Amino acid sequence: MCLQYLRFCAFLEAPNAAIETDHRLTLTSRSASSKPAPSKPATSPRRGVSCFECPLRLRGAFKQKSEDEIALINTLKIDHRRIASGTDIIHGGQEDAELFTLFSGWALRYKSLEDGRRQILNFILPGDLIGLQAALLAAAEYTVEALTDVEVCVFSRRHVWMIFEKAPQLAYDISWLGARDEGFLDDNLTSVGQRTARERIAALVLGLYRRADNLGLVQNKTFLFPLTRQHIADALGLSLVHTIKTWSTLRKAGLFEFKSGQLTLLNPRLTEATAKFYDRERPLRPIL
Amino acid sequence: MCLQYLRFCAFLEAPNAAIETDHRLTLTSRSASSKPAPSKPATSPRRGVSCFECPLRLRGAFKQKSEDEIALINTLKIDHRRIASGTDIIHGGQEDAELFTLFSGWALRYKSLEDGRRQILNFILPGDLIGLQAALLAAAEYTVEALTDVEVCVFSRRHVWMIFEKAPQLAYDISWLGARDEGFLDDNLTSVGQRTARERIAALVLGLYRRADNLGLVQNKTFLFPLTRQHIADALGLSLVHTIKTWSTLRKAGLFEFKSGQLTLLNPRLTEATAKFYDRERPLRPIL
DNA sequence: CGCTATGTTGAGAAGAGTCAACGCGAGTGG
DNA sequence: CCACTCGCGTTGACTCTTCTCAACATAGCG
Numbered sequence: 001m002c003l004q005y006l007r008f009c010a011f012l013e014a015p016n017a018a019i020e021t022d023h024r025l026t027l028t029s030r031s032a033s034s035k036p037a038p039s040k041p042a043t044s045p046r047r048g049v050s051c052f053e054c055p056l057r058l059r060g061a062f063k064q065k066s067e068d069e070i071a072l073i074n075t076l077k078i079d080h081r082r083i084a085s086g087t088d089i090i091h092g093g094q095e096d097a098e099l100f101t102l103f104s105g106w107a108l109r110y111k112s113l114e115d116g117r118r119q120i121l122n123f124i125l126p127g128d129l130i131g132l133q134a135a136l137l138a139a140a141e142y143t144v145e146a147l148t149d150v151e152v153c154v155f156s157r158r159h160v161w162m163i164f165e166k167a168p169q170l171a172y173d174i175s176w177l178g179a180r181d182e183g184f185l186d187d188n189l190t191s192v193g194q195r196t197a198r199e200r201i202a203a204l205v206l207g208l209y210r211r212a213d214n215l216g217l218v219q220n221k222t223f224l225f226p227l228t229r230q231h232i233a234d235a236l237g238l239s240l241v242h243t244i245k246t247w248s249t250l251r252k253a254g255l256f257e258f259k260s261g262q263l264t265l266l267n268p269r270l271t272e273a274t275a276k277f278y279d280r281e282r283p284l285r286p287i288l
Numbered sequence: 289m290c291l292q293y294l295r296f297c298a299f300l301e302a303p304n305a306a307i308e309t310d311h312r313l314t315l316t317s318r319s320a321s322s323k324p325a326p327s328k329p330a331t332s333p334r335r336g337v338s339c340f341e342c343p344l345r346l347r348g349a350f351k352q353k354s355e356d357e358i359a360l361i362n363t364l365k366i367d368h369r370r371i372a373s374g375t376d377i378i379h380g381g382q383e384d385a386e387l388f389t390l391f392s393g394w395a396l397r398y399k400s401l402e403d404g405r406r407q408i409l410n411f412i413l414p415g416d417l418i419g420l421q422a423a424l425l426a427a428a429e430y431t432v433e434a435l436t437d438v439e440v441c442v443f444s445r446r447h448v449w450m451i452f453e454k455a456p457q458l459a460y461d462i463s464w465l466g467a468r469d470e471g472f473l474d475d476n477l478t479s480v481g482q483r484t485a486r487e488r489i490a491a492l493v494l495g496l497y498r499r500a501d502n503l504g505l506v507q508n509k510t511f512l513f514p515l516t517r518q519h520i521a522d523a524l525g526l527s528l529v530h531t532i533k534t535w536s537t538l539r540k541a542g543l544f545e546f547k548s549g550q551l552t553l554l555n556p557r558l559t560e561a562t563a564k565f566y567d568r569e570r571p572l573r574p575i576l
Numbered sequence: 577c578g579c580t581a582t583g584t585t586g587a588g589a590a591g592a593g594t595c596a597a598c599g600c601g602a603g604t605g606g
Numbered sequence: 607c608c609a610c611t612c613g614c615g616t617t618g619a620c621t622c623t624t625c626t627c628a629a630c631a632t633a634g635c636g
Binding site: 111113114115117118119121132133136137141142161164165168169171172174175176178179180181182183185186187188189190192193194195234235236237276283 | 399401402403405406407409420421424425426429430449452453456457459460462463464466467468469470471473474475476477478480481482483522523524525564
């Protein structure tokens with residue numbers, strides 16, 4: 001791996017690495033002129049957070065990486081951006097979307113029909129990859145939106161092929177994360193296709209709880225839950241009104257409690273039973 | 289690429305390639321004793337079809353590959369199997385599922401809830417990869433079943449890591465196909481979540497028509513359509529009865545015709561309009 | 577202060593589910 | 607050969623989940 005790392009660095013930093021240089025320029029100028037200027041001052045210094053000091057990767061959920069691997073990832077990380085809640089990270093049809101890792105906050109990925117109906121495909125939590133599909137295929141076929149204020153680590157889509165060529169372990173990790181995402185999609189499709197409204201809501205809550213817990217975001221059965229009812233409705237293929245009614249039925253039944261943006265899973269057992277949820281144990285996952 | 293190929297072959301065929309040798313043994317014995325013996329005589333000679341003579345890859349839908357690349361793929365192909373309709377190709381929970389390419393016929397991938405409800409996640413047509421997710425993650429979280437009699441090309445899951453390590457172009461292609469699959473899943477989820485029954489059925493028919501057409505399987509607006517109403521219901525999250533009623537409404541409205549397993553798309557325009565379908569152009573895709 | 581986004585509740589409509597009866601063709605065994 | 611079953615498709619009648627429309631409450635914000 002050390003060898004690989006050196007090879008890669010040599011490649012990246014060679015003075016004649018014209019493509020790379022070009023690309024950095026492109027990227028900087030784009031981010032400066034990107035359409036809706038983030039409402040907060042974009043005080044993100046280039047590579048604001050070094051991968052060596054990444055607090056995320058210390059969490060129990062992630063596979064340990066060697067110094068060399070982290071060094072390589074750190075080299076590939078071209079930016080660290082803050083994005084205000086509600087802003088698009090990738091928009092449908094975009095052909096130059098970069099590859100991101102969500103560093104903090106929540107995001108969501110959705111797709112719309114022409115008449116405005118929209119389907120939220122999945123929710124994105126810290127450590128998840130954003131835009132792999134968009135980076136591999138020619139254009140993004142979906143939109144990714146920041147659900148809260150978020151921070152993302154940016155990797156150039158132009159490096160993706162290089163990663164495959166020079167850093168197979170990393171390429172493998174990326175594909176692994178892609179496969180994991182596809183697993184979530186499978187779950188969501190099964191939910192929307194087969195479960196009733198109560199089951200869907202219980203399954204969604206439980207699924208997000210488990211993911212948050214895995215990341216150490218749950219304390220005292222409670223975690224930050226930034227979704228509105230509309231988000232839930234859009235994710236589950238239900239109408240807003242029916243979502244609200246079913247949600248409050250479940251709340252009254254004692255499954256969970258929700259106030260001021262915090263969700264508490266009062267009765268995990270009952271929630272599991274309601275959701276017809278069965279969980280697989282997933283092994284430690286790679287990051288970045 | 290030639291260099292890569294040589295390196296790979298050297299690796300595969302080195303006399304001290306203990307793992308590899310082991311693996312072939314394992315594989316042979318497993319396939320001999322695999323649980324439900326295929327109802328048809330398993331007359332598949334090892335590597336029945338050479339990748340050099342692969343009729344599939346001649347189809348217009350696929351990216352051209354160099355001789356070297358084909359040679360490499362041919363080396364990796366460890367078997368060519370016939371599987372009878374209704375048989376599982378990969379079953380949920382399986383930990384040693386190989387990676388396959390569907391050579392001929394149709395297959396489907398599904399997931400069940402404990403109480404028997406099942407969701408068909410997607411349909412698999414010739415040239416599609418089977419089991420990437422299962423090969424990357426520890427165990428398959430879904431079942432893949434042959435919808436018709438099928439033939440598959442078999443690649444060892446044990447080679448997957450080697451592919452990443454030694455044949456980045458191939459690894460990239462595999463990931464590309466994974467991303468494409470995820471795109472189909474996105475579409476299905478959007479359908480099931482947002483479209484009405486008529487829209488869903490029209491979208492499904494149209495989607496399959498396009499995919500079949502792309503493979504050259506459509507003649508005279510007509511193609512082999514092996515799904516039963518139950519399959520359609522399970523894929524679209526509808527009840528059998530409602531599926532049948534809606535299907536026959538659409539048939540009577542002149543969208544399509546269906547007899548003796550052949551579907552004819554009589555009115556593509558109307559079908560598109562009914563489906564609220566919008567199609568992206570996808571570039572040529574890799575195969576194997 | 578009114579604006580907007582979000583949440584809540586009720587009432588009626590409609591889409592989709594369930595149950596049940598029946599037709600039809602393919603296979604199968606007597 | 608027939609009678610039989612079995613899988614699949616079809617249709618009608620009824621039920622119920624979910625949707626839509628609408629009125630109203632609440633909270634944050636310029």
